[in-house]
Structure formats: C-alpha cells, structure tokens
Amino acid sequence: MKMVALIGNGGHGKVVKEIVNTRSDMQLAGIFDDRFSSFAVREGLYTGRPDDIHLLRKLVPDVAFAICVGDNGLRKKLAERLELEHGDCTALIHPAAIVSEAAAIGSGTVVMAGAVIQAGANIGTHCIINTGAIAEHDNSIGDYVHLSPRAALAGGVKVREGAHIGIGASVIPQIEIGRWSVIGAGAAVISTIPDGVTAVGVPARVISSIHT
Missing domain, CATH: 2.160.10.10 (Hexapeptide repeat proteins)
Incomplete structure (x- = not known):
C-alpha cells in the first residue's frame, strides 16, 4: 500500500484526494497547505504547511507526495523546491x-x-x-x-x-x-x-x- 501526502487543499486538491481514496493500492497519509497553522493530526490525517513535509518524512519515511495546485506557474515553483528536498512526486x-x-x-x-x-x-x-x-x-x-x-x-x-x-x-x-x-x-x-x-x-x- 503506497502512502500518499498531498500538497494543496483547494478545489483541485479535493479532486486529487478522491483519486487517492478511489485507488485500492493507495492510502492518504496527509494534506499540507498554507492554510494549516502547524503540523498536527486532524481528522485522522497528518496536516501542516508545505514546509512541514520533513516532519511527516520522519514518521512515514516512504511516503510519496503529489502537488495539488491548479496554477501551472505556482505548481512549477513548488515542484522545483520540494523535489530538491524530497525527491520526485508520484503520478496519480x-x-x-x-x-x-x-x-x-x-x-x-x-x-x-x-x-x-x-x-x-x-x-x-x-x-x-x-x-x-x-x-x-x-x-x-x-x-x-x-x-x-x-x-x-x-x-x-x-x-x-x-x-x-x-x-x-x-x-x-x-x-x-x-x-x-x-x-x-x-x-x-x-x-x-x-x-x-x-x-x-x-x-x-x-x-x-x-x-x-
């Protein structure tokens, strides 16, 4: 079972979340978005800001992540920064x-x-x-x-x-x-x-x- 964390919790993120929940080989581990003030467990999921991904990595070392941001330019900036620190994102x-x-x-x-x-x-x-x-x-x-x-x-x-x-x-x-x-x-x-x-x-x- 692949554990997946999502970066972004807007409208596009809701649709991507459903992809993960529909897949029998995946489980949603967490959601990270600037609207979360701190790293915490909320409704059974790890949540926090995108900069908190490293905290999730300590708890779930093999977690994969996907960037759920509809704006193409912003998605590129996030990907370049996060993949430099954490490796490639997963396709969904x-x-x-x-x-x-x-x-x-x-x-x-x-x-x-x-x-x-x-x-x-x-x-x-x-x-x-x-x-x-x-x-x-x-x-x-x-x-x-x-x-x-x-x-x-x-x-x-x-x-x-x-x-x-x-x-x-x-x-x-x-x-x-x-x-x-x-x-x-x-x-x-x-x-x-x-x-x-x-x-x-x-x-x-x-x-x-x-x-x-």
Whole structure:
C-alpha cells in the first residue's frame, strides 16, 4: 500500500484526494497547505504547511507526495523546491481514466476520471489531464501543462511547457502550442500558437501576450 501526502487543499486538491481514496493500492497519509497553522493530526490525517513535509518524512519515511495546485506557474515553483528536498512526486491516475500501456506519464502528473491518453502519447511531469480530456496518439505534452475538462488534442499535437488548454478546446493534428500560452475555452486551434500568448475563438486567434 503506497502512502500518499498531498500538497494543496483547494478545489483541485479535493479532486486529487478522491483519486487517492478511489485507488485500492493507495492510502492518504496527509494534506499540507498554507492554510494549516502547524503540523498536527486532524481528522485522522497528518496536516501542516508545505514546509512541514520533513516532519511527516520522519514518521512515514516512504511516503510519496503529489502537488495539488491548479496554477501551472505556482505548481512549477513548488515542484522545483520540494523535489530538491524530497525527491520526485508520484503520478496519480484515476481508475476510470483510460491510459494506453504505450503511453508515458511523468512524475507528479495527475490524470482525472474519464480522461483518455492514447498510444505513443508522452505526458511530462506535473501535468493536469483533467476530467474527460483527450490526448490522442503521439501527443507530446510538456511539463506543467494543464488540459482542462473535455479538451481534445488530435494526433501528433505538441503542447510545450506550462501551456493551458481551456475547457472544451480542440486542437487539430500536428499543431504546436507554445510555452506558457493559454487557449481559451471552446477554442478550435488549427494553426501553430507561439510562446506566451492567449488565443481564443473558432478558429483560435492570438488576442494578447502573456508576461511571464
């Protein structure tokens, strides 16, 4: 039985918590969030601030952890700091997700119920593949990417680090989405999207630059 601690206790954290509770091979050990004032046992779980993870390590040395923060940039900062101290996070995949045995899932990535990841897809570290999202064959998904609920990527799509694909957006085959760009909800992407922009509409058009 793998013991798992979660970093983050917001809305996204609630969904990730359900993944752990649904898995028969995992048990939730604790939840760590800035809203907790001190390290303590609350409702049967170890809780505290993210900086208190080392205290849990002393009690449960083999505990794995996952970062449950929806903001891609903040998730990257937390991952870089925490993994330097404690090692790689664990990937969490809901039993109701469909993941090809020929796909690769990076450490710290979470895959929600109803998501589909097809053969040859390569999903990076600390990604969110949200409810009902589709990553078709041979997708290349960079680190810290978020595919929102029902986002659909056709075959051979490349999504670079930190990009966010909005709810219900779709991307035709062989398209590339640039680093830290945002695709609006319901958009239809039919041409390459550069780094650091917001694109919306059908077809998707760049409307602004993002200052990172």
